[in-house]
Amino acid sequence: MSGLHLKDLSKRFGNFTAVDDVELTVPHGTFVCMLGPSGCGKTTLLRMIAGLEEPSAGSVVLDDEDLTPVPTHKRNFGMVFQSLALFPHLTVGENIAYPLRIRGIDKDKRRKRVEELLALVHLPDYAARPVSKLSGGQRQRVAIARALALSPRLFLLDEPLSALDAKLREAMQVELRQLQQKLGITTIVVTHDQREAMTMADLVVVMGEGRIRQAASPMEIYRKPADAFVADFIGSTNLLEVEADSVGRAVFLGQPIAGLSLPEGMAKGLVSIRPENVHLTENTNGAIRGRVTFIRDLGGTIETFVEAGGTIIVAVTTPRERSNVEAGAEVGVTLPAESCVVLQQ
Ligand code: ATP
Secondary structure (H helix, E strand, C coil), X not given: CCEEEEEEEEEEECCEEEEEEEEEEEECCCEEEXXXXXXXXXXXXXXXXXXXXXXXXXXXXXXXXXXXXXXXXHCCEEEEECXXXXXXXXXXXXXXXXXHHHCCCCHHHHHHHHHHHHHHCCCCCCCCCEHHHCCHHHHHHHHHHHHHCCCCCEEEEECCCCCCXXXXXXXXXXXXXXXHXXXXXXEEEEECXXXXXXXXXXXXEEEECCEEEEEECHHHHHHCCCCHHHHHHCCCCEEEEEEECCCCEEEECCEEEEEEECCCCCCEEEEEXXXXXXXXXXXXXXXXXXXXXXXXXXXXXXXXEEEECCEEEXXXXXXXXXXXCCCCCEEEEECCHHHCXXXXX
């Protein structure tokens, strides 16, 4: 099968398991973002794919070739790390040409390839500039160009944009995605920034405590999180404790949520509902009753915090949808069943 296959990959450091039995298939040309909180094993997994870390168990297979015993420098992977590791005393062109020189590629070909790569990362005419005089975003592009110089089989990046300020980071996310689409190269990016993952990825891999919690498209992860950990980690969500009544309906604060049942055999569970799907009404008849504790007007969106039976529920609306509710008002809270995801507690 063409693509990358991680088979039962694990990494233990002494008694500690940093990566625990990871199984993942990545079709050729996919942009993968590995996402998760600090210490969840993202970097260790990437390093095993790169061949920088030896797996304790399992294998890394690319296009049906088992690469596990193949040393890093023979894998032909392009890599960019947060530190970038550019040579500060060399020019942009010399930095990008470096892997080509090591490979023994002659000078004319090197120059041509450097020009191609500089055009690709939108830095034409930069070849002769010293790296030390570049901005953060420009350095990033040089590191990307250098990593792509040998047309790698796989492009691996560890927190490549985290040193950039927020605005530039967002611009670079779009640029990186467009570049990847143009080249069609299978790319794996480690990040702890869920917005970054949602912007760039075809496949988001959410990790927690060394394991894959969910691997799916950004929309699927957002709309159908596999568990409470994923729901909470991706975007903001309301996690509401519900229980089943005698006919299996999901009951929140003594009130059934219309049209929502718990799976058979589940007595208690959690309902995840995104704030933009929570409806507030001035009329409390038949709705869950709550009291508005705080309204945060962010200009483009308005967040309304409602306290109901000791739980805070957040509703997000746009200024156009804004109701007349004020802090302190009693409101009805409606949870449309089609926007609710039932999860194990
Ligand atoms: P971060 O976002 O903070 O970089 P991460 O998800 O990339 O985190 P890893 O760097 O893969 O996490 O580390 C996973 C766990 O393995 C951490 O608890 C870390 O302390 C541990 N770990 C990583 N490398 C080693 C090592 N060489 N020796 C011992 N423990 C290690």
